[in-house]
Amino acid sequence: MTASVFEPWNDPEAKPLIHFQNVTKRFGEFTAIDNLTIDIYEREFYALLGPSGCGKTTLMRMLAGFETPTEGKIFLAGQDIAPVPPNKRAVNMMFQSYALFPHLSIWENIAFGLKREGMAKADIQQRVEEMLRLTRLEKFARRKPHQISGGQRQRVALARSLAKAPKLLLLDEPLGALDKKLRQDTQFELMDIQEKTGTTFVIVTHDQEEAMTVASRVAVMDHGKIIQVATPDRIYETPNSVYVADFIGDVNLIEGTARPTGSDTYAMSWHEGLPPLKVQSPNSLSDGQKCHLAIRPEKVAINAEKPADADNAVQGRILDIAYLGNISTYHVELPTGAVIKAQTANTRRIARRAFTWEDTVWLSWTATAGVLLAE
Amino acid sequence: MMRRFFLIAIPYAWLLALFLVPFAIVLKISLSDYAVSIPPYVPQFDWAEGIGTFIAQLDFENFIWLTEDDLYWKAYLSSLKIALISTFLTLLAGYPIAYGMARAPDEWRPTLMMLVILPFWTSFLIRVYAWMGILSNEGFLNQFLLWTGVISEPLTILNTNSAVYIGVIYTYLPFMILPIYSALERLDGSLIEAAEDLGCSRLSAFWLVTVPLSKNGIIAGSFLVFIPVLGEFVIPSLLGGSDTLMIGKVLWEEFFSNRDWPVASAVAVVLLLLLIIPIVLFQRNQQKQQEAEQ
Numbered sequence: 019m020t021a022s023v024f025e026p027w028n029d030p031e032a033k034p035l036i037h038f039q040n041v042t043k044r045f046g047e048f049t050a051i052d053n054l055t056i057d058i059y060e061r062e063f064y065a066l067l068g069p070s071g072c073g074k075t076t077l078m079r080m081l082a083g084f085e086t087p088t089e090g091k092i093f094l095a096g097q098d099i100a101p102v103p104p105n106k107r108a109v110n111m112m113f114q115s116y117a118l119f120p121h122l123s124i125w126e127n128i129a130f131g132l133k134r135e136g137m138a139k140a141d142i143q144q145r146v147e148e149m150l151r152l153t154r155l156e157k158f159a160r161r162k163p164h165q166i167s168g169g170q171r172q173r174v175a176l177a178r179s180l181a182k183a184p185k186l187l188l189l190d191e192p193l194g195a196l197d198k199k200l201r202q203d204t205q206f207e208l209m210d211i212q213e214k215t216g217t218t219f220v221i222v223t224h225d226q227e228e229a230m231t232v233a234s235r236v237a238v239m240d241h242g243k244i245i246q247v248a249t250p251d252r253i254y255e256t257p258n259s260v261y262v263a264d265f266i267g268d269v270n271l272i273e274g275t276a277r278p279t280g281s282d283t284y285a286m287s288w289h290e291g292l293p294p295l296k297v298q299s300p301n302s303l304s305d306g307q308k309c310h311l312a313i314r315p316e317k318v319a320i321n322a323e324k325p326a327d328a329d330n331a332v333q334g335r336i337l338d339i340a341y342l343g344n345i346s347t348y349h350v351e352l353p354t355g356a357v358i359k360a361q362t363a364n365t366r367r368i369a370r371r372a373f374t375w376e377d378t379v380w381l382s383w384t385a386t387a388g389v390l391l392a393e
Numbered sequence: 394m395m396r397r398f399f400l401i402a403i404p405y406a407w408l409l410a411l412f413l414v415p416f417a418i419v420l421k422i423s424l425s426d427y428a429v430s431i432p433p434y435v436p437q438f439d440w441a442e443g444i445g446t447f448i449a450q451l452d453f454e455n456f457i458w459l460t461e462d463d464l465y466w467k468a469y470l471s472s473l474k475i476a477l478i479s480t481f482l483t484l485l486a487g488y489p490i491a492y493g494m495a496r497a498p499d500e501w502r503p504t505l506m507m508l509v510i511l512p513f514w515t516s517f518l519i520r521v522y523a524w525m526g527i528l529s530n531e532g533f534l535n536q537f538l539l540w541t542g543v544i545s546e547p548l549t550i551l552n553t554n555s556a557v558y559i560g561v562i563y564t565y566l567p568f569m570i571l572p573i574y575s576a577l578e579r580l581d582g583s584l585i586e587a588a589e590d591l592g593c594s595r596l597s598a599f600w601l602v603t604v605p606l607s608k609n610g611i612i613a614g615s616f617l618v619f620i621p622v623l624g625e626f627v628i629p630s631l632l633g634g635s636d637t638l639m640i641g642k643v644l645w646e647e648f649f650s651n652r653d654w655p656v657a658s659a660v661a662v663v664l665l666l667l668l669i670i671p672i673v674l675f676q677r678n679q680q681k682q683q684e685a686e687q
Contacts, residue, residue: 084586104589117587121605130601131591182591 024234026059033096035060035186035218036081041090043076043242050076052242053090063212063219065233067226067265073242074222078188081220082111095185105134110184114191116175118163124174125150125159131182149177152211169200176208180215189221193228205231226266230254238262254314256300260391263312268347270318270358272311276303276390284390286311289354296329299390313388318360320348321380322372328382334358336377341368348373350381416665423658424451434655455659464643465660469667471638475554475629476622479561483618484611486562487569491610492603494570495577506574509567521560521631528556528632552634560628565621569614576610577603609682616675623671624664640664 026032034057043051050073058064066074079085080092083104091098099107110131118127128149132142150156153173158166163174172192179187192208193201209232212219223229229236230250237247238261246258257263260271274288274295284303285294288311295311303309324331334350337357341364348360360381364371373379425434436450459465494505512520527533528551535547550556580603588598604611626641633639640660647657 082586082590084589104586105592105594109590111587111590113583113587115581115583117581117583119584119587119602119606121608130588134592134597178591 024061026062027057027235032059034058034093035062035095036220037093038077039091039093041080041087041092043073043080043085044088049242051080051087054242054244056237056244056247058218058220060218061216063209063221063232063234065229065236066220066222066239067229067236068224068239069265070224072239074224074239075190076242077239078111078190078220078222081186082109082188083107108185109188110179110182110186111188111190112175112179112192114194116163116171116195118171118174118178120163123160123162124155124166127163127174128178128181130178135182145181149181152180152214153177168195169204172196172204173207176211180211180217183215184217186218186220189219191223192221193223193225201228202231208232230266238265240265256389257312257391258301260310260312260393263310263389263391268315268359268361270311270313270315272313272356272358274309274311276307276309277305278303283385286390292332292354296385297388297390298385299388301390301392303390303392308393310391310393311388312391313383315347315359315361316345317383317387318358319382320350320360320362320373321382322377324380325382329385331380331382332358333378333380336373336375336379339373339375346371348379350379419658419661421451422654423455423656423662424453425655426450426452426454427653427655432654433652455655456663458656459659459663465640468638468640468643469663472623472625472640473667475557475561475639476619476625479558479565479622480615480619482558483562483565483569484615487566487614488573488611490566491570491573491577494574495580502578509570513567517564518627521564521628524556524560524563524632525551528559551632552637554633554637556632556634557629557637557639560632561618561622561625564628565618568617572613572617573607573610576607580606609678612678613675616671616678620668620671620675623668 026034036056036058038054038056041051041054042049052073054077066077068074076085080087081094083099083102086100091100093099094107094109119130122130125146128146129142132145137145146159147156150159153176155170155173155177158170158174163171166174172195176189176192189208193204196204205228208219212232221229221232230253233250235247236250236253238245238253240261246253246262248256248258253262253266257266263269264271272286272288272295274286276284276286276297277294279285279296282298282300282302284297284299286297286309287294297311319325319328324333332352334352336348337351338349340347340349343364345361345363348362350358350360352358358381422434425436427433428435436447438447490509494502494509497505525532529535530547530549530551532551534550535544538544539547550559584602584606585598588602589595593601624641624644625639626645629637629639629642630645633642644657644660644664647653647660651657
């Protein structure tokens with residue numbers, strides 16, 4: 019099967035649309051962006067993910083032209099954009115607050131950028147109608163922003179920023195103000211629109227679920243640095259650091275020392291008197307190196323008896339059960355005092371649940387289930 | 394229900410006692426005739442003669458007189474002109490100040506606000522007198538300009554319309570600044586960024602976003618200046634010259650120099666009617682603004 023997979027970042031021939039070259043941004047004493055180099059490719063849906071204050075918004079504002087780098091260069095389609103003011107960039111931004119003009123109707127809001135371009139009246143009319151259709155806002159064209167709902171406002175902001183057909187669309191926490199259900203629907207809508215228009219999207223978010231859902235690649239940031247850039251599945255399955263593993267989703271971290279037992283296989287001793295854990299992990303570690311085993315709760319099985327053929331099995335006592343409807347998370351205390359989370363799908367009714375508080379259970383996982391991360 | 398009635402009743406009673414009753418008295422005097430007596434008009438209400446005779450003695454003579462002597466309508470027109478021009482000049486001076494205040498760092502704003510309000514702590518009369526000292530031929534302004542060599546002869550500013558404009562702008566500037574400032578302060582900075590992002594230059598973003606969104610502040614400020622300036626008396630009489638014609642001054646002279654209370658009252662009633670038009674417009678603007686915010 020040779021269906022072309024969209025992975026320009028793996029193609030050495032591909033030219034990035036945006037190239038950050040050793041960019042540093044300081045506000046007085048504070049370093050918001052620290053010597054950062056990234057490439058973003060055309061048609062990508064690129065998510066900048068990180069806690070607040072990690073520099074992701076600054077990065078986006080530099081792309082829009084509202085901030086200039088203290089050091090380093092930013093290239094858009096091969097051109098250094100430092101001297102280009104925001105109103106001359108082929109970049110549009112969807113603001114976190116939407117920033118819709120309250121004195122203009124929805125129609126006029128969407129037409130605002132087109133009018134500034136000096137586009138012919140008939141063409142503006144056509145383009146606005148097209149945008150209204152794309153965002154399903156035809157009925158609201160004559161209303162003012164305060165007369166429509168939050169979800170509709172969000173779509174107006176999107177339509178307005180897409181109207182000029184920018185090379186690059188920046189989305190600053192676009193769904194932050196929406197409730198969860200609406201947010202999930204809108205995420206798929208965003209992906210749909212991104213695919214239809216073929217625009218490159220860069221989205222800033224602190225919501226890891228949102229980043230995982232929409233993005234082709236996710237960049238995890240912390241303190242002005244990029245920690246890891248990878249596809250959502252790789253970020254989740256093979257995080258490159260304890261920080262990423264901990265930031266994305268739920269994770270169990272077991273501390274120990276690694277001892278190589280073959281190519282990519284390790285025995286990790288983690289507690290006196292307990293057998294070492296068998297791990298198969300791509301990150302290379304030296305003998306005796308301190309490390310963490312990161313393993314996702316859903317990859318830990320929970321059983322009443324010790325499974326015969328498991329790579330790793332430890333005994334513990336159920337401390338807590340978090341019932342989430344579709345799944346349950348068991349907090350199991352090991353004899354060492356550490357607590358391991360194990361998740362199972364609730365395929366049976368809760369009355370028939372096999373385990374309860376204080377039960378002694380066996381936790382098991384395969385050698386490939388987790389990854390070893392250096393300190 | 395009763396509680397609500399009492400709450401509304403208090404301001405209405407206040408209006409009745411302090412506005413409507415005095416206005417009725419002024420209206421009555423304006424319909425009376427001049428007389429050499431105390432008070433200087435007839436008829437006086439007399440219980441013995443009854444209300445019918447009393448009303449029969451009232452007429453519109455004074456109002457007709459206002460249309461016959463061209464002094465009055467010229468004074469009204471001149472007041473209107475001075476009020477319009479000074480409102481415009483105050484807006485021109487006040488908008489940049491309000492804009493600068495709204496753009497200033499947060500920690501500066503209370504200080505700047507204080508500076509705008511500070512002149513109110515001194516008597517208005519004293520401040521206008523101070524301008525006489527500044528603007529007179531031997532005043533500070535002329536001395537300064539002579540000293541720098543910009544002029545060789547002192548400028549005559551005091552007792553001209555220019556002095557009136559300077560006094561009006563100085564006095565009413567805070568009334569223009571404060572509503573515009575409050576509109577600009579609420580303006581979301583990301584709207585300007587959005588306008589720039591969509592292709593606006595700094596200047597066009599100002600005209601297309603900042604000005605329309607501060608429109609309500611501009612209208613409120615303009616009315617707050619225009620309405621009192623129309624009837625202004627102190628500034629033209631202290632700073633203006635003999636050729637400065639304003640209705641407030643005419644009114645004062647009718648009352649105190651000519652002691653013609655009925656004509657003076659007629660002038661006041663017409664002035665009030667003239668002022669009601671902008672006040673109603675102002676009220677409608679406020680109402681529209683409130684509806685838009687809901």
